[in-house]
Amino acid sequence: MNQPLLDVQSLSVTYGGRGRRSTSMHALADVSFSVERGKTLAVVGESGSGKSTAARAILRLVEARGGRVLLNGTDILSLDRRELRRRRRDMQIVLQDPYSSLDPSSTVGDSVAEPLRVHRRDLDAAGRRELVASAFERVGLSTHHLGRYPYEFSGGQRQRIAIARAIVIEPELVILDEAVSALDVSTQSQVLNLLRDLQTDMGMTYLFITHDLSVVRNLADDVVVLRSGEIVERGETATVYRDPQHPYTRTLLDAVPLPDPQAQRRRRAQRRRAARGDAGDGQDASPVALSA
Numbered sequence: 672m673n674q675p676l677l678d679v680q681s682l683s684v685t686y687g688g689r690g691r692r693s694t695s696m697h698a699l700a701d702v703s704f705s706v707e708r709g710k711t712l713a714v715v716g717e718s719g720s721g722k723s724t725a726a727r728a729i730l731r732l733v734e735a736r737g738g739r740v741l742l743n744g745t746d747i748l749s750l751d752r753r754e755l756r757r758r759r760r761d762m763q764i765v766l767q768d769p770y771s772s773l774d775p776s777s778t779v780g781d782s783v784a785e786p787l788r789v790h791r792r793d794l795d796a797a798g799r800r801e802l803v804a805s806a807f808e809r810v811g812l813s814t815h816h817l818g819r820y821p822y823e824f825s826g827g828q829r830q831r832i833a834i835a836r837a838i839v840i841e842p843e844l845v846i847l848d849e850a851v852s853a854l855d856v857s858t859q860s861q862v863l864n865l866l867r868d869l870q871t872d873m874g875m876t877y878l879f880i881t882h883d884l885s886v887v888r889n890l891a892d893d894v895v896v897l898r899s900g901e902i903v904e905r906g907e908t909a910t911v912y913r914d915p916q917h918p919y920t921r922t923l924l925d926a927v928p929l930p931d932p933q934a935q936r937r938r939r940a941q942r943r944r945a946a947r948g949d950a951g952d953g954q955d956a957s958p959v960a961l962s963a
């Protein structure tokens with residue numbers, strides 16, 4: 672088997688607990704998962720389940736209490752500051768709110784050029800301009816807009832700009848932390864299509880963090896389900912959708928609204944039959960349509 676690009680082993684993170692009176696909180700407990708190059712792993716769970724903590728620990732934005740984070744075989748958690756700065760280039764993150772990554776007082780062209788200024792010191796201004804323009808085109812935006820400011824764009828366009836900023840240095844791994852959660856359904860599907868195209872064209876590897884199982888159905892190869900900092904279920908996306916094993920996963924799936932109430936009823940009946948181990952008449956063996 673190929674070595675995974677990202678291999679997270681027994682990752683644990685505890686918040687607090689330093690002072691004599693403060694209590695500690697285990698945000699992640701012994702969490703392990705891996706992603707192969709060019710694939711997408713979805714990490715799903717409700718708010719507070721530890722998804723963002725996992726992302727922050729992988730990027731070393733919070734300190735892990737234990738575990739290993741192997742990127743291409745190198746343990747990110749054991750790197751010294753200098754090595755870490757160098758390896759940060761290989762891991763980029765796109766957040767739910769692009770305002771957090773786009774400086775409102777900088778033009779979007781300057782914001783997208785920022786990672787190049789930090790990590791590609793070999794480039795001159797013309798070289799940077801060329802790569803920024805190409806990243807802009809890749810995400811479907813006109814290069815005429817490079818001199819504009821974030822407030823001049825819609826939410827979907829801002830998210831495209833944040834994606835351009837993440838991919839401009841061609842990282843090995845892109846972490847998408849609720850990256851489409853703030854968008855309306857049709858913009859969401861456009862951005863998901865864009866992510867899929869970028870993966871096909873550039874061989875991108877994604878760690879896709881979301882509370883909403885419906886958005887990863889057609890994008891993720893595999894899913895891990897986090898609850899209170901622990902993995903309760905994992906598997907190929909289609910299998911988890913068709914036949915979730917853990918009651919928590921079933922609850923998450925049932926929370927995904929279906930446009931058609933009849934389909935919603937059929938889905939509940941299907942889950943009840945699956946829970947009883949009843950294969951039914953075979954008509955329900957196919958995955959239910961969870962996304963619009």
Ligand SMILES: Nc1ncnc2c1ncn2[C@@H]1O[C@H](COP(=O)(O)OP(=O)(O)OP(=O)(O)O)[C@@H](O)[C@H]1O
Pocket residue numbers: 686687696698716717718719720721722723724725882
């Ligand atoms: N800096 C922090 N200090 C203390 N506790 C924290 C901190 N950050 C997160 N937590 C706690 O850790 C747990 C996991 O939080 P985390 O943000 O990772 O969850 P999440 O699944 O990403 O949820 P959300 O989508 O709402 O951000 C929660 O109980 C949260 O309150």
